[in-house]
Amino acid sequence: MEAGTARAGAMPATATIEEARVRALVARYFYATTAIFLVAGALGVVMRQSQADIFPIEDNFFYAAMTAHGLGTFMAWGAFAVMGFGFWVLARSGFEMRPLGYRLADATWWVTVVGTAGIVVTTLLMGFAGSWVFLYPLPFFSAGQWGDAATGIFAFSVLLVGVGILTWCTAILHTVAGPSNPSERGGALNRIAVGLGIGIVFPRLFPVRGGETPYPVIPLTVIAVDMLIATLPLAALLVIMIAQVIDPSITVDPLLAKNMLWFFGHPVVYLLLFPAVAVYYLLIPQYAKRPLAAANVIGIAWVIGVIANVIIWAHHMYLDYPADTFQSVINVAMQPLTFSITLVSAISVYSLCATMYKSDFEWNPASGFLIAGLIGWFTAGLSGVVNATIALNVDVHNTLWIVGHFHHMALLNIGAVIFGAAYAFVPELIGKRWYSQKLGWWHLWLTMIGGYGNSIIWYIQGLNGGPRRFSVLPESYDALSQLTLPFVVLVALGQLVFAYNVIQTMRGRRRANDDKPVLADTRQIGLVTGALALAVLVPGFLVALDRLPDREPVQAAAPGPEKALSPEAQAGEELFTTTCGSCHAFSAAGTSGGIGPDLDSLPLTQERVLAAIENGGTGSGQMPANLLSGADATAVAKYLDEAGG
């Protein structure tokens, strides 16, 4: 930490941090987000090409990369980007940072950097592959792929990120509660109430100087309050997991653990969205050159939002309803509550469109990205409503539709806002103009065309039953996965253009004569959008309507030489493929599982197989005892005896 920060503590409480230091702080957040985003994005490219069977990667590395990609993009955007830009939005809305807030903001950066490093090490180097939700108790059932130490360090790293979220929330609330807040009554509570937008709903109880609450402060205060509440149970779960690494007798009920996880997991998605809304409230009026066209109803929506946000987590658990639990009641109650939070988005989109409508709007890469993000916000919200509806969720839960939805939301809404904010804020933060506006426009179009192609294909695959989180998808989905690749390349190219633009800008370079926008003419936009729709939707739906060929059974992969089998052994073959084949490679059955011993290399006798089935695995202890019993076990033993070498 710099010496200046330490000295700041001695200043009187009314002292504020110079704007130059806030700029430097936010710039540091921007550099971190860009670096992490590029790495996490590259992991996404690696996974998608592997699924399309170009250069397949090993299964556990796929899942470890998936874990790092999910958490990494969150760190990049949910942590560094929206957190840093959040401070800058507050500064530009007239809220001055004070010494404690600055120290917390600085600490947040460091804690999150260390946490991110821990996540990278445990996933990519130590093989932790529990997915970003690390659904308890999966981290402790690694099938021999990673050790409890990796689980412990991983949990500790995520805990650090959680601490970072708490310090960020405190820094935001500390700044909102400062004397620069326009609350007439003053005092921390009144100021935070005004920050929450309550002054719009009850202007007499919470009078505001000048009568207008600065809109950008509302989403930031709302999410800061909510994340303080939502992060604590997650922290408790992580502490229990660390304790279990040390003493295996300390455990937690898995259903409770899942509720704790999603109690955090839902609001943390809004940690991405709400600060993005704050960026909109600040920048759209600036580009439209008129104030935000908002009615009182926007204040009501935010009051509903701050409450609803922490009581709708179970929409991630609609298909969990174990016998003799209340989970189904919680799930049903949370459908209407989830619906209520869409009001914030629906009304904000309306206000922003109304502000922009027939205005003398300034078009540049920043405003272009923001408007593209606005379209992404609304359309991704529509697929979100599908997910939030139990009766529809049953048919899309854990399919690639969900993957389509959150990449739509993350890249084409949140990502777009973050890029827009970067194009708008970076010159203010580092005092240098962008190297090239034209490259900014290229970044926009490559990201949008590639991103929509990518998500639309996921949507189609999901509605055709494509399962989520499969390192290797069933063969019938391969055609569409391959169709995705050109779009993945476009997204990747867009980000390389962005990275180049950032580096040149940091070096203080300027590109001459590049103010003419690319595809800024509305006719060109229409042409590109139409071409995109035709290029993706038509083949996609043709493939979908043609009822993709039925999935090939796994054993078709590499059948060994046929042997004449007794009828009992034939029954055993089927049981073997379904029950044993996913872990044991056995060429006669064409199975290739790599968890248990390779059965082609073992001398197989009936007695030995029966003993293994009865007692379970004797090696790493992964194979449960008595997976099969009685005649079934004998049949499998006979089969292996007859078919084995």
Place this chain on the structure above:
Amino acid sequence: MNTTQTIIAIGFTALCAVSLAIAWRVIRSTSEKSRRTPADLEKIRERENVYAVGVVVALFALLAITIFSTPYGKSADGGSQQVNVDAFQFGWTISPTEVKAGESVEFNLRSKDVQHGFGIYRGTELIAQSQVPSNRPGSDSEFGQRQDLVWTFDEPGTYEVLCLEFCGVQHQGMQGSFEVVP
């Protein structure tokens, strides 16, 4: 695609098309000559309340149509045929492996270890799914809590089972099947 998935595909595409058309109109309006006066802005604010009411009504309508179709009530009814499904890393033990078409089946889902997802497929069509609750580590019982999925199969044939909750390194290989006979 099953019926619900087809409805989702059509509904989502249609609503996206409408929102794109509106976005197009708003974007075009910024290059028009006639700029709006401040008085019009006031009108916009009034309309925002009307719009908000419209959104609430639409959400209530969707709620009223869908809230009674949950998988939870069905499971309480039980099924005329019982099938035990035991999930483990990384496979399924399904017994019996044959059920009759046209009569309801109650799948009793249990897991020996982590959480799994019981997804029933015909070809690429996802027919039905439910989560399989995980077992608590170090627990004395062999299985975690039970969860039931009740379903009636109309068409005879082979149905495949895929795991629909990420469960580890061989998640994608965790397959099973059962027969529906006339």
